């Protein structure tokens with residue numbers, strides 16, 4: 323009884339707490355399966371280390387991880403539970419088609435846990451993704467190139483209204499990707515390019531069209547399951563409903579989780595590549611001249627023809643490398659031990675890599691932070707850069723919408739370059755290199771408004787249709 327009273331006293335609680343903390347610290351530093359990996363002791367002890375950089379300093383952990391790699395080497399422990407690797411040689415080991423799970427902790431804060439993108443389990447993910455693969459194939463995307471061109475033309479009409487003055491090309495890029503993606507996914511756009519403010523705030527979009535998108539999903543589910551076969555363009559909803567997925571995966575709520583996450587995955591990612599491409603092309607006369615000469619040699623925006631153009635393709639690759647939709651680490655949890663050099667990474671522990679860090683690493687890409695399309699043309703530098711190029715990740719979780727993203731880039735860049743002259747008096751290359759919260763504030767890239775774009779300097783006589 324005396325002991326119990328003692329334990330329940332403040333002193334007792336304090337002693338228990340200290341003993342628990344000391345035990346946890348001791349375990350994490352010495353006995354934990356990741357204890358032998360290099361990295362700061364504080365990161366190995368507590369997740370508050372990461373919290374400081376991401377919460378207090380607003381999304382800076384990605385860049386701190388880069389500093390930690392410089393200090394501790396290519397494999398480091400970045401939290402009590404997680405490792406990070408910065409070496410392209412490990413890409414194919416980590417992102418493959420073996421049984422790999424995503425790291426559930428990453429999706430704790432997300433509501434759409436039933437969506438394909440946020441499905442943690444390997445087999446369930448495979449089943450959910452299967453009906454979507456064909457819908458997002460290269461051939462399927464190519465069959466919708468007229469739709470993409472239609473929105474590129476609409477974008478041109480908006481820009482034309484501002485000739486000789488300034489125009490928010492950053493927001494317009496996002497409006498374009500929103501309209502294209504929604505049309506592709508559910509055969510309906512919400513008219514972002516038609517709005518006076520170009521639907522400038524993603525938040526307004528999410529609150530506004532989010533509700534509408536749910537109603538549209540419900541309508542399309544009803545349409546597909548009703549006896550009245552009203553003719554409509556196939557959407558991902560038809561693919562899901564006609565698949566072998568279980569009835570619980572075919573509810574309006576679960577399908578809407580896919581509709582909303584897939585469309586949201588399509589917007590800012592693609593826009594954040596269009597912006598740096600336009601900035602670099604129009605800020606560098608040599609690149610602009612060479613690109614225009616190549617485009618003038620074909621005088622078309624036909625997708626198949628554009629895909630054959632080596633210089634345009636190289637310009638876009640630089641955009642994917644430096645723009646980069648996702649700037650956080652992408653973790654995988656393997657069922658089997660993984661091996662990296664002398665290191666054995668025990669099964670069941672999350673390991674991540676960050677495309678942005680690899681894409682901007684001078685060890686991987688010559689003069690990594692410079693926009694140099696030539697690197698993809700010269701055989702030697704191309705070989706080196708290909709090794710460390712994975713904007714869409716790899717393996718079973720590779721980006722579902724990558725062919726759509728490529729097609730949008732080909733068509734919109736070729737169209738704008740053939741029709742307009744832009745200049746960007748207020749932007750610098752730095753604005754586009756590290757597109758996360760490094761410059762938190764009004765210039766934040768992630769908000770889609772990195773630069774109020776700037777001058778559309780007169781429409782050129784266009785050869786493009």
Ligand code: HEM
Pocket residue numbers: 438439440451503583584585587588589591592593595646647648652653713714715718719720721722723724726727
């Ligand atoms: C520049 C454009 C884009 C980039 C750089 C990009 C990048 C990525 C990356 C790196 C992943 C892997 C994420 C992870 O491992 O957690 C991913 C997944 C995904 N992306 Fe994209 N993406 C782009 C455009 C798109 C578009 C246009 C769509 C849809 C139309 C899309 C839909 C998705 C989906 C649904 C996933 C989850 C795939 C799965 O888990 O099976 N993305 N994307």
